């Protein structure tokens with residue numbers, strides 16, 4: 001059997017990013033993927049009717065747009081085209097809406113009595129955005145030491161809970177809801193410390209660089225990485241689910257682009273018991289319930305602004321969002337869940353036949369709960385777009401077990417590689433460890449390692465840097 005310098009288990013954005021970095025450094029590398037389709041959380045597939053292309057998981061790509069490694073790879077030269085909607089984000093409240101625009105001043109100008117408070121918060125963050133990117137794309141072991149004031153200004157606010165920060169600093173339901181919706185991307189109860197970090201980073205990224213989709217679907221990011229891998233001599237094998245190390249081809253290193261819990265199961269005794277315990281103690285994030293729709297017409301949103309954003313946050317006011325996320329954290333299914341919506345086909349005519357549209361919507365459910373949340377999710381869509389059901393040509397729903405079946409890394413529906421909460425935001429998979437494990441041959445390169453979930457490839461990039469050093473040292 002052919003031997004490789006490195007084998008990567010999993011072809012998500014991090015697995016492919018790691019493989020590309022290794023191949024570009026001159027190492028022989030093979031990616032082994034359990035599914036028949038490559039790309040993990042960045043696949044685009046015809047899930048409903050002929051002619052409709054749906055993002056299976058990720059849809060909106062501020063993190064890919066700002067990724068230092070994707071920039072180095074110049075993915076735009078390999079078919080990735082970022083498309084921006086007029087507004088970055090709309091958060092309907094009743095029949096009007098809170099709006100995140102490209103531009104802090106433009107956003108603030110819509111917030112009435114909160115204009116000044118919004119400017120006071122966001123202007124320094126926007127000014128320091130390049131510094132703050134270090135918190136988004138670098139492991140905690142590489143803090144922005146060259147900009148201590150900017151880091152401290154962010155850090156003092158970031159460690160607070162989004163709920164109390166929004167309550168204390170803003171008056172209007174709009175400003176509070178904008179922060180709450182961004183904080184809810186953490187999958188955590190909004191009164192949890194550090195949720196304000198998500199609120200601020202996502203809100204400032206929406207205003208500074210925008211929340212784009214990718215023309216042709218998220219898959220284009222994978223296609224670009226795959227092309228770079230193959231061009232640099234890398235190999236890929238599909239339909240090869242790995243459950244034990246014996247199934248892998250011989251290699252000097254193995255990098256796992258999968259959940260820490262799955263790494264523990266695959267590696268077994270190849271890892272010491274105390275490290276296996278560290279992996280299994282990684283707290284799981286809540287799961288997701290998702291529906292993809294093929295629509296005969298655009299969504300009949302009540303709030304006009306909702307037609308002008310690729311991303312919508314549905315769930316109402318800060319107290320409503322806090323209640324729904326708290327219920328999920330307690331292991332309950334909320335009656336009125338927080339629903340993330342993307343309407344890609346409005347700005348990308350490759351997604352649906354002329355005049356028709358796709359809609360992507362998911363909500364948070366307790367981890368492992370295989371509940372069908374169609375009624376709750378659709379009630380939220382009806383609330384903000386009454387009569388939308390008349391436009392549904394076809395739909396496909398995915399419970400947590402479906403999510404895990406289409407990606408073994410989604411343990412119990414956890415799409416984050418472990419909760420992004422408390423110290424686990426920074427210390428992934430656990431204290432003292434990032435990408436290397438106690439076994440010098442085995443490494444983690446997926447979202448269970450720093451800097452964590454989202455499509456940015458940086459977990460793979462950082463893991464590959466360590467892997468390249470190891471391979472050089474061996475030689």
Ligand SMILES: Cc1cc2nc3c(=O)[nH]c(=O)nc-3n(C[C@H](O)[C@H](O)[C@H](O)COP(=O)(O)OP(=O)(O)OC[C@H]3O[C@@H](n4cnc5c(N)ncnc54)[C@H](O)[C@@H]3O)c2cc1C
Pocket residue numbers: 009010011012013014015016032033034035038039040041042056057058059060061062063064240241242243257258259262266288290362406407408409415416417445446447448452453454455456459
């Ligand atoms: C519904 C949903 C919406 C999302 N929305 C966004 C968004 O809008 N923007 C954004 O940036 N991020 C979003 N994300 C998150 C994003 O998709 C992930 O954070 C990202 O894909 C993580 O990349 P990864 O390479 O670490 O893992 P993954 O993309 O999960 O890839 C892991 C790969 O490894 C394979 N694998 C796992 N275990 C094994 C095994 N034992 N043997 C063989 N193969 C294996 C899987 O099949 C998969 O291909 C979303 C995710 C979901 C599910």
